[in-house]
Amino acid sequence: MDKVIDRVLVSEEEIRTKVRELGEQISTDYQDKDLLVVGILKGALVFMADLIRAIRIPIEIDFMAVSSYGQGTRSSGAVRILKDLDRAIENRHILIVEDIVDTGLTLNYLVDNLKSRGAASVKVCTILDKPSRRKTPVAPDYNGFTIPDEFVIGYGLDYAEQYRHIPCVAVLKREVYEK
Ligand code: XMP
Ligand code: MG
Numbered sequence: 001m002d003k004v005i006d007r008v009l010v011s012e013e014e015i016r017t018k019v020r021e022l023g024e025q026i027s028t029d030y031q032d033k034d035l036l037v038v039g040i041l042k043g044a045l046v047f048m049a050d051l052i053r054a055i056r057i058p059i060e061i062d063f064m065a066v067s068s069y070g071q072g073t074r075s076s077g078a079v080r081i082l083k084d085l086d087r088a089i090e091n092r093h094i095l096i097v098e099d100i101v102d103t104g105l106t107l108n109y110l111v112d113n114l115k116s117r118g119a120a121s122v123k124v125c126t127i128l129d130k131p132s133r134r135k136t137p138v139a140p141d142y143n144g145f146t147i148p149d150e151f152v153i154g155y156g157l158d159y160a161e162q163y164r165h166i167p168c169v170a171v172l173k174r175e176v177y178e179k
Contacts, residue, residue, distance in 0.1 A: 001166065004159075004176050009152060010145050010169040015127070018144045019047070022125060023054020025142065026095065031057055033093045040110070041065040041083065042164065043099030046156035047127040047144075051097060062086055068106045079109040090118040099156045100128040104138040111138070127155065128169065145169070151177065 026035075037059050039048035052061060065083035094114050101107050107124060114122045125142035132149045147169075153159050154166030159177060 001163075004153075004163065004173055005166075006171040006173045008168050008170050009147055009150075010128075010155075012167045015050075015144070015155060015168070018127075019050045020054050022142050022144065023051060023056070026051075026125065027056040030059075030093065030095070035059045035095060036089060036092050037061045037095050037097060038085065038114075039063045039097045040099070040106075043156045043158070044097045044127075046164070047099060048097045051125065064110070066106060066110065079106055081113075088117070089114060091120045094119045094122045096122065096124045098124060098126040098140070100130060100152070101126045101138070101140050101143075102130045102133050103135040105135055107140075108136045108138050128152065128157075 035057065037048070037052060037055070039045065039061065041063050042065065048061070052059065062085050063083065064081065064085060067080045067082055068078065096107070096110055096114070098107065101124070111122050111124065123141040124138075126140040127144040129140055129143045129146045130149060131139075131146060150171045151159070152169050153163040153172050154168050154170045156164050157169070158164045159172050163172075
């Protein structure tokens with residue numbers, strides 16, 4: 001892995017501590033509410049698995065798969081639903097779980113889409129936030145780490161579908177994607 005990793009940005013230990021804090025905060029904020037946690041595949045897979053085990057209230061989970069990136073490292077802006085929710089969400093409190101908010105285009109689309117289905121509320125929890133590249137004024141309600149404008153892999157995040165299984169968040173070496 002040293003061949004592709006420039007440096008580790010967020011360690012496993014830092015992630016563990018942060019996920020515990022986020023789980024506690026979410027448990028407090030939603031203690032009297034019927035919460036549906038929606039993981040966005042595939043990037044949020046690892047974070048979702050950790051986060052739901054840190055939540056101490058009854059919840060349900062579901063998943064959506066959307067595509068916005070394809071093979072490269074740039075957002076196209078066009079969001080496509082590849083897999084939709086299994087059930088209707090009318091009057092339910094939704095927490096979207098994302099791997100990273102970058103331009104914000106994916107999130108903007110998802111929040112509008114779920115609100116239009118009659119959700120009682122739609123909030124967002126992301127493990128990473130890259131605010132410097134925002135193209136729309138959206139902000140996550142819960143955020144793990146704010147990171148600089150660098151392409152990162154690991155903890156669910158990929159480059160060309162690889163490196164999702166790396167347990168920390170790392171910066172990809174430029175020569176990997178600029179060759
Ligand atoms: P937007 O730009 O719509 O992007 O906020 C959200 C999605 O883009 C992907 N993304 C990344 N994936 N390393 C990745 O592996 C990155 O640095 C990165 N930045 C954005 C990601 O899939 C996210 O859900
Ligand atoms: Mg993704």
